[in-house]
Amino acid sequence: MKRDELFVGVDVGGTTVRAAIVDVDGHVLGQEKHRLQSREPPQVAEAVVRAAKTACGAAGLPFTELRAMGLGVSGMIQKSTGVVLSAPALGWRDVPFIKLLQARAPKLPMWMASDLQVSAWGERAAGAGRGVNDLIVVLVGSGVGLGIILGGKLLEGASGVSGELGHTVVHPGGRLCSCGKRGCLEAYAAGHSLASWARDDIRIATAAGRVSGKPSLLGKRLIEQSAGDLEKITAAAMERAAHEGCELSRRLLDEAGRMLGASLANLITVLNPARMLLGGAVLAGSPRMMRATIESIDMNTGKAARLALHVSTPELGEQSCVVGAALLACESLARAA
Numbered sequence: 001m002k003r004d005e006l007f008v009g010v011d012v013g014g015t016t017v018r019a020a021i022v023d024v025d026g027h028v029l030g031q032e033k034h035r036l037q038s039r040e041p042p043q044v045a046e047a048v049v050r051a052a053k054t055a056c057g058a059a060g061l062p063f064t065e066l067r068a069m070g071l072g073v074s075g076m077i078q079k080s081t082g083v084v085l086s087a088p089a090l091g092w093r094d095v096p097f098i099k100l101l102q103a104r105a106p107k108l109p110m111w112m113a114s115d116l117q118v119s120a121w122g123e124r125a126a127g128a129g130r131g132v133n134d135l136i137v138v139l140v141g142s143g144v145g146l147g148i149i150l151g152g153k154l155l156e157g158a159s160g161v162s163g164e165l166g167h168t169v170v171h172p173g174g175r176l177c178s179c180g181k182r183g184c185l186e187a188y189a190a191g192h193s194l195a196s197w198a199r200d201d202i203r204i205a206t207a208a209g210r211v212s213g214k215p216s217l218l219g220k221r222l223i224e225q226s227a228g229d230l231e232k233i234t235a236a237a238m239e240r241a242a243h244e245g246c247e248l249s250r251r252l253l254d255e256a257g258r259m260l261g262a263s264l265a266n267l268i269t270v271l272n273p274a275r276m277l278l279g280g281a282v283l284a285g286s287p288r289m290m291r292a293t294i295e296s297i298d299m300n301t302g303k304a305a306r307l308a309l310h311v312s313t314p315e316l317g318e319q320s321c322v323v324g325a326a327l328l329a330c331e332s333l334a335r336a337a
């Protein structure tokens with residue numbers, strides 16, 4: 001791969017498409033963010049190519065000189081066929097996305113993986129996991145997922161859907177998850193799950209208070225932090241309320257951190273990574289949950305594996321997906337040559 005060759009990395013989320021022109025060292029030379037007007041697959045494909053062209057313009061590069069495109073899509077991807085098996089944020093099922101893109105940019109080689117996998121690759125290439133061969137990147141936000149790099153290679157899995165930690169069961173028969181199963185980690189630790197968990201506990205306590213004639217004060221500070229509206233509860237409001245002494249918010253953030261940490265401890269004990277990066281909007285926004293997660297990792301990980309592990313946070317933030325997608329395309333092109 002020549003040093004002056006350039007790649008485009010694209011992050012396809014539920015509301016926006018972001019494209020960046022990236023060199024082989026992971027430097028971003030120009031970028032563009034488009035709000036999606038429609039989630040229909042042909043319109044999203046159109047938006048991806050348009051964002052890539054605009055980003056090329058910002059970098060002063062003709063679109064035809066791009067070497068390849070890498071895509072990170074928030075969902076489950078079947079790499080061999082270029083099909084998005086499911087992307088809840090886009091409302092997609094079995095979308096032949098690479099085919100739609102190739103119809104619009106026929107000469108450009110393309111690779112696609114989940115946003116979690118490409119983000120991990122970005123951190124490994126140009127972020128807090130630089131040069132680390134055994135790395136796990138954990139992202140907790142609207143979902144709970146992982147990107148795993150072992151022996152310097154991205155672990156994609158037989159059908160490309162590795163890293164779905166959020167849908168491992170931590171509480172058999174427990175809270176209902178968006179995937180249809182019960183007791184998944186994501187049903188407790190994802191941002192919207194924490195909020196609905198708090199709402200449920202407040203409603204149960206309010207109903208019990210009505211029966212006993214003693215009005216419930218459970219979650220009073222959290223409700224205040226949410227403008228008096230249960231529907232406005234967020235993980236960030238729970239962190240603020242916990243800081244002000246709200247017992248409910250403290251208990252749920254601690255419990256979610258404990259469950260997440262125990263799941264990660266099992267993974268560390270099995271895979272023996274050198275580094276783990278803990279990130280995503282929920283963990284980054286809740287020092288309390290972060291602390292509970294790390295305590296739980298320390299308590300539950302096998303001793304030898306814990307000694308080898310360094311825990312820190314991602315460095316690239318929102319850029320990890322576009323940088324990782326571009327560099328993954330670069331790597332795949334070199335391998336295919």
Ligand SMILES: [Zn+2]
Pocket residue numbers: 166167168177178179180181184186187
């Ligand atoms: Zn699930």
